[in-house]
Amino acid sequence: MRYVDHDLVVKRMGSRKIVNFLFKGLFMLATTIALLALAILLYRIITQGAEISRGNF
Amino acid sequence: MRPSVQEMIAQSKGKKSKKIIEKIIPILLFLIASVSVLTTIGIVLTLIVETFTFFSRVSFFDFITGTTWLPFSNKEAQYGILPLIIGTLKITAIAVSVAVPIGIGAAIYLSEYASETVRRIVKPVLEILAGVPTIVYGFFALTFVTPVLQGLFPEIKIFNAISPGIVVGIMIIPMIASLSEDAMSSVPRQIRDGALAMGSTKFEVAIKVILPAALSGIVASVVLAVSRAIGETMIVSLAAGSTPRFDGDFTGSIQTMTSYIVQVSKGDAGYGTTIYYSIYAVGFTLFIFTMLMNILATYVSKRFKEEY
Numbered sequence: 001m002r003y004v005d006h007d008l009v010v011k012r013m014g015s016r017k018i019v020n021f022l023f024k025g026l027f028m029l030a031t032t033i034a035l036l037a038l039a040i041l042l043y044r045i046i047t048q049g050a051e052i053s054r055g056n057f
Numbered sequence: 058m059r060p061s062v063q064e065m066i067a068q069s070k071g072k073k074s075k076k077i078i079e080k081i082i083p084i085l086l087f088l089i090a091s092v093s094v095l096t097t098i099g100i101v102l103t104l105i106v107e108t109f110t111f112f113s114r115v116s117f118f119d120f121i122t123g124t125t126w127l128p129f130s131n132k133e134a135q136y137g138i139l140p141l142i143i144g145t146l147k148i149t150a151i152a153v154s155v156a157v158p159i160g161i162g163a164a165i166y167l168s169e170y171a172s173e174t175v176r177r178i179v180k181p182v183l184e185i186l187a188g189v190p191t192i193v194y195g196f197f198a199l200t201f202v203t204p205v206l207q208g209l210f211p212e213i214k215i216f217n218a219i220s221p222g223i224v225v226g227i228m229i230i231p232m233i234a235s236l237s238e239d240a241m242s243s244v245p246r247q248i249r250d251g252a253l254a255m256g257s258t259k260f261e262v263a264i265k266v267i268l269p270a271a272l273s274g275i276v277a278s279v280v281l282a283v284s285r286a287i288g289e290t291m292i293v294s295l296a297a298g299s300t301p302r303f304d305g306d307f308t309g310s311i312q313t314m315t316s317y318i319v320q321v322s323k324g325d326a327g328y329g330t331t332i333y334y335s336i337y338a339v340g341f342t343l344f345i346f347t348m349l350m351n352i353l354a355t356y357v358s359k360r361f362k363e364e365y
Contacts, residue, residue: 016261017258019260020258020259020260023263024166024260027163027165027169027170029162030158030161030166031162031163031166031179034160034183034186034230037186037230038185038186040201041186041194041227044197044200044201048200
């Protein structure tokens with residue numbers, strides 16, 4: 001008796017790997033968005049702060 | 058010859074000063090611990106007393122069912138809190154829709170996919186977001202996010218619910234990401250390795266093994282973040298406007314419970330007036346909301362806790 005259908009496992013492996021790859025990208029994107037938000041916020045603080053310190057309101 | 062332990066204990070017992078210190082220290086520590094409890098009791102009592110004064114002037118039923126909030130009206134002031142609750146819920150809904158997918162996505166990435174070096178760098182960097190003062194977030198919403206949104210959707214007004222909602226969402230991302238990542242990382246290594254050894258991909262391990270195991274921590278982090286979004290003050294005061302509205306429009310000015318309290322506290326009403334007491338009634342409603350969220354977080358944390 002075969003407990004594991006080897007052919008089926010091999011057949012599904014490709015799609016499972018693709019799903020894993022896609023979600024890895026998605027989770028990485030979520031982290032990047034959070035970091036990007038922080039970067040934009042810090043950039044705005046620094047550039048606006050620099051302008052105000054030069055007297056350009 | 059050195060004295061034995063029993064002799065040392067006997068000697069120390071004989072010293073009166075030590076005995077007094079042993080008695081004083083626990084009392085002192087108890088007093089220090091009770092300061093925070095007494096402060097909380099004091100705040101709640103003040104809220105309750107002033108709220109009762111408000112309800113001696115305004116009907117409780119009108120307050121909780123009224124759909125018009127017009128305390129500064131020249132004709133007849135109306136104190137229906139629903140527009141303020143709707144405003145608060147609008148901000149919270151947008152914030153949660155931004156923060157939950159990004160926060161949990163970042164937590165899964167850091168916990169399951171990222172290398173130790175990446176995790177060690179990215180996690181503290183993300184936590185910087187939690188340390189930015191909310192007034193800075195408020196200006197960021199008003200001077201950057203709103204103009205960007207207006208460029209994309211011209212119908213959005215300068216004061217709206219979307220921009221502060223997004224920024225409150227950004228503010229609570231580190232809370233969700235960091236606490237969820239902690240919950241996921243605390244799942245025993247053997248469980249993760251077992252699933253990987255059975256041939257699961259990292260995604261399957263994360264979704265079918267780690268997420269259910271860390272569910273209590275993840276849900277608790279989300280509930281705490283929602284609680285923070287409900288109570289957020291400066292961002293909404295600066296960027297959401299001050300128009301209490303009972304409708305589903307997100308593009309125009311709204312008012313939340315916290316921004317109303319700020320508006321009155323800035324000196325828009327004199328001491329002892331009904332408007333003055335209304336901030337306590339609104340504050341009490343806010344307190345009920347956040348307390349319920351914290352009770353929910355504690356319940357969920359206990360209910361779904363996995364013991365290993």
